Amino acid sequence: MNRGFWAIFKKDKLGMLGLFIFILFFVIAILGLILTSGRHPLFDPSMIRLEEKLKPPLSHANINVLSPEQIPPFGIYIFGTDELGRDVFSRMLQGAWVSLTVGFVAVGISVAIGIVIGGIAGYFGHYYIKNYHMLLICLFSLGIFSFVKRYWSALFCTLIFLLLLLYVKTKSPFLKKGIISVDTLITGIIDVMLCFPSFFLILTIVAFIPGSLYSIMVVIGLTSWMGTARFVRAEFLSLREQDFVLAAKALGVSEFRIIFRHMMPNAIAPVLVSATLGIASAILTEAGLSFLGFGVPPPHATWGNILADGKQYLFDAPWLTFAPGIAILVVVLSFNLFGEALRDALNPRLRY
Amino acid sequence: MFPFIVRSIIQKTITLFFISIISFSVIHLAPGEPSQINPMNPRFTPELIKRFRSQFHLDKPLYMQYLIFYKDLFSGKLCSWKDGRPVLRKIWERFLNSLPLFIVGTLLTWTLSFPIGIHSAIKRGGVFDKTATFFAYFFISIPGFFFAYVLIIFVVNTFHVPVIGMKTFGFSSDSLHMIMDRIWHMLIPSVLSATGGIAILSRYVRSQMLEVEAQDYIRTARAKGVPEDEVHYKHALRNALLPFITMFGLVIPGLIGGSVIIESIFSWPGIGRMAYEAILSRDYPVVITLNFISAVLVLIGTFISDLLYMVADPRIRL
Numbered sequence: 001m002n003r004g005f006w007a008i009f010k011k012d013k014l015g016m017l018g019l020f021i022f023i024l025f026f027v028i029a030i031l032g033l034i035l036t037s038g039r040h041p042l043f044d045p046s047m048i049r050l051e052e053k054l055k056p057p058l059s060h061a062n063i064n065v066l067s068p069e070q071i072p073p074f075g076i077y078i079f080g081t082d083e084l085g086r087d088v089f090s091r092m093l094q095g096a097w098v099s100l101t102v103g104f105v106a107v108g109i110s111v112a113i114g115i116v117i118g119g120i121a122g123y124f125g126h127y128y129i130k131n132y133h134m135l136l137i138c139l140f141s142l143g144i145f146s147f148v149k150r151y152w153s154a155l156f157c158t159l160i161f162l163l164l165l166l167y168v169k170t171k172s173p174f175l176k177k178g179i180i181s182v183d184t185l186i187t188g189i190i191d192v193m194l195c196f197p198s199f200f201l202i203l204t205i206v207a208f209i210p211g212s213l214y215s216i217m218v219v220i221g222l223t224s225w226m227g228t229a230r231f232v233r234a235e236f237l238s239l240r241e242q243d244f245v246l247a248a249k250a251l252g253v254s255e256f257r258i259i260f261r262h263m264m265p266n267a268i269a270p271v272l273v274s275a276t277l278g279i280a281s282a283i284l285t286e287a288g289l290s291f292l293g294f295g296v297p298p299p300h301a302t303w304g305n306i307l308a309d310g311k312q313y314l315f316d317a318p319w320l321t322f323a324p325g326i327a328i329l330v331v332v333l334s335f336n337l338f339g340e341a342l343r344d345a346l347n348p349r350l351r352y
Numbered sequence: 353m354f355p356f357i358v359r360s361i362i363q364k365t366i367t368l369f370f371i372s373i374i375s376f377s378v379i380h381l382a383p384g385e386p387s388q389i390n391p392m393n394p395r396f397t398p399e400l401i402k403r404f405r406s407q408f409h410l411d412k413p414l415y416m417q418y419l420i421f422y423k424d425l426f427s428g429k430l431c432s433w434k435d436g437r438p439v440l441r442k443i444w445e446r447f448l449n450s451l452p453l454f455i456v457g458t459l460l461t462w463t464l465s466f467p468i469g470i471h472s473a474i475k476r477g478g479v480f481d482k483t484a485t486f487f488a489y490f491f492i493s494i495p496g497f498f499f500a501y502v503l504i505i506f507v508v509n510t511f512h513v514p515v516i517g518m519k520t521f522g523f524s525s526d527s528l529h530m531i532m533d534r535i536w537h538m539l540i541p542s543v544l545s546a547t548g549g550i551a552i553l554s555r556y557v558r559s560q561m562l563e564v565e566a567q568d569y570i571r572t573a574r575a576k577g578v579p580e581d582e583v584h585y586k587h588a589l590r591n592a593l594l595p596f597i598t599m600f601g602l603v604i605p606g607l608i609g610g611s612v613i614i615e616s617i618f619s620w621p622g623i624g625r626m627a628y629e630a631i632l633s634r635d636y637p638v639v640i641t642l643n644f645i646s647a648v649l650v651l652i653g654t655f656i657s658d659l660l661y662m663v664a665d666p667r668i669r670l
Contacts, residue, residue, distance in 0.1 A: 336492060
């Protein structure tokens with residue numbers, strides 16, 4: 001990232017707006033976490049006031065019927081209240097942190113997996129998986145199996161075979177015969193994963209494992225790494241042939257250092273862009289899951305489940321739909337705008 | 353061309369095998385067994401669970417379950433756990449309900465996004481381009497379920513008509529009214545499913561068109577005095593359209609994947625809603641089959657798009 005990048009980025013007004021909202025959202029989410037957690041939070045998202053059901057936004061709290069600890073801050077409901085009299089603004093604050101963490105952690109997982117898998121396919125793709133690798137894997141799983149089932153004699157035999165295999169592996173031509181190249185294997189895996197429509201697959205998995213915030217993050221991360229892997233693979237394939245890599249090799253730089261210090265900084269631009277856009281789609285996916293009722297279990301508020309709870313009162317209390325809906329829209333929009341601006345600014349063809 | 357088809361079919365068959373394994377094993381990620389659908393249900397006595405297990409082969413090892421499952425699926429004997437009806441027939445019925453929605457949505461997407469994209473590429477940086485770009489980002493970012501409710505509020509408050517379901521209940525006076533009623537109910541869901549598609553596709557058309565317009569042969573065409581319209585619509589457009597032939601094959605999978613949320617909001621008895629209900633009631637055969645079928649549709653779609661590309665672009669002989 002040099003000065004040229006920032007000069008181009010600054011000219012993109014929509015991108016700057018996106019960046020501004022992005023930072024604002026970050027601050028709000030962290031403030032929201034601080035203000036809504038603890039034993040006596042300033043904004044209590046789970047305080048039930050049955051006397052104050054479905055109050056419209058900016059209405060004043062009825063101080064006469066509420067006990068002192070039930071009165072919201074400043075005495076007004078900024079976004080109104082829901083069907084249990086809970087303050088929607090507090091619930092939105094709590095939900096902001098969920099959206100933020102889901103977006104960042106899920107994308108972090110998917111980017112990490114994508115970089116590792118794409119990097120292996122791009123850099124080590126020309127190696128072949130040989131027969132003795134397969135045998136090694138078979139023996140290894142056999143060993144673990146007999147260890148778990150406590151068949152000690154089988155474990156002993158497996159270990160002997162393992163040692164034997166390690167000893168003869170370079171001598172036998174059959175064991176050295178390649179089956180499939182690493183690149184073919186990994187692109188095959190990516191193709192298989194791409195066949196599944198992602199939202200439906202995520203929905204299926206999330207519905208069948210116990211619902212929590214972390215499982216959603218992990219599931220979204222595990223099902224969306226394919227794009228990053230493809231980018232990294234393509235970049236690595238072309239970078240590997242470049243002169244500076246050859247020079248580094250000639251200097252005797254270790255492979256680890258070549259990959260992470262020399263090649264990765266050059267391959268990171270498209271990853272960064274797709275990560276930014278990925279955060280937007282992860283937030284949307286989480287909201288969709290919460291909306292369908294699979295997601296962070298209640299009473300914890302997320303923007304998706306505030307909206308889902310509000311749909312019964314669509315005509316009587318539209319703010320229950322509009323507040324979270326507009327919040328999701330604005331945040332996702334800012335990430336999309338920021339990502340597109342980033343793509344333009346990082347594109348070397350646009351830099352004169 | 354022929355060797356390509358054979359090679360591609362072999363490849364796709366291998367992929368299909370792994371897809372079948374994944375879609376089968378996803379279900380078994382869940383802790384506990386499928387027979388423990390609801391352990392709190394007092395009607396689930398141990399005998400009943402045992403009978404249930406043997407009836408659905410749950411007492412066999414996993415690989416046998418896998419084999420039996422796909423044997424039943426391909427011979428059409430696979431039955432839903434909920435009502436005991438054949439899964440394939442159930443899916444087919446719901447598919448027929450989803451089909452009109454899908455067709456109208458796809459037609460709207462493909463007829464609207466091309467003119468929008470092309471026009472904003474030609475008038476790059478103009479008012480139309482800026483507006484179109486803004487709305488494209490807006491519709492990409494808006495959550496579908498929120499937009500659905502905004503539309504419902506708007507339509508119900510303005511026209512005072514029902515919008516949920518496939519038809520108005522108890523409303524079947526004569527055929528003309530009935531058809532109008534059906535079309536009316538179809539309108540909002542299909543517009544909804546089209547907006548996202550229009551936004552994405554028109555951006556794609558625009559960038560493709562811009563890329564082609566920057567090529568040397570376009571400059572050559574201008575230099576030799578070809579009229580501007582001809583440059584745009586004859587030289588540039590034809591080349592810009594090429595990648596979209598491949599996207600045509602990828603339309604097919606949208607049949608199942610994209611409709612879960614919209615169909616469950618509008619109580620539309622289609623495939624997406626069936627998937628949602630099956631997941632809620634843990635109807636494993638239906639869930640596995642739907643996952644499997646949608647992945648197979650993607651596979652078929654990519655195959656068709658490869659073929660189309662090869663026919664359309666003489667430069668590519670894969």
